[in-house]
Amino acid sequence: MGKKKAVALKYDRAAGSSPKVTAKGSGIVAQKIIDIAEQHDVPVKKDPDLVEVLAGLDINQEIPQEIYVAVAELLAFVYSINKNRPKP
Numbered sequence: 535m536g537k538k539k540a541v542a543l544k545y546d547r548a549a550g551s552s553p554k555v556t557a558k559g560s561g562i563v564a565q566k567i568i569d570i571a572e573q574h575d576v577p578v579k580k581d582p583d584l585v586e587v588l589a590g591l592d593i594n595q596e597i598p599q600e601i602y603v604a605v606a607e608l609l610a611f612v613y614s615i616n617k618n619r620p621k622p
Contacts, residue, residue, distance in 0.1 A: 540564035541588040542571065543597070545609060552596040553605055558589050577615045579608055 542557035557567050571578050584604050591597065597605050 538564045540567040
């Protein structure tokens with residue numbers, strides 16, 4: 535099994551652009567990305583195939599059209615979690 539990898543995305547619906555890669559890394563850096571996400575209640579989804587594709591993108595690069603469906607499924611997962619969370 536290879537090193538753990540992680541990729542963080544940012545999506546601003548109001549801006550009308552595609553999601554962008556905001557952080558990526560493997561090993562210790564991947565764990566730090568996951569830890570920071572969890573500390574800030576950002577949902578984390580394990581999807582090794584999608585991470586492989588996203589890890590090939592540059593920081594601040596919009597996701598390519600070829601993976602819109604996979605990322606849309608990821609965003610649906612995040613929205614469903616956020617919808618069920620109690621409001622502060």
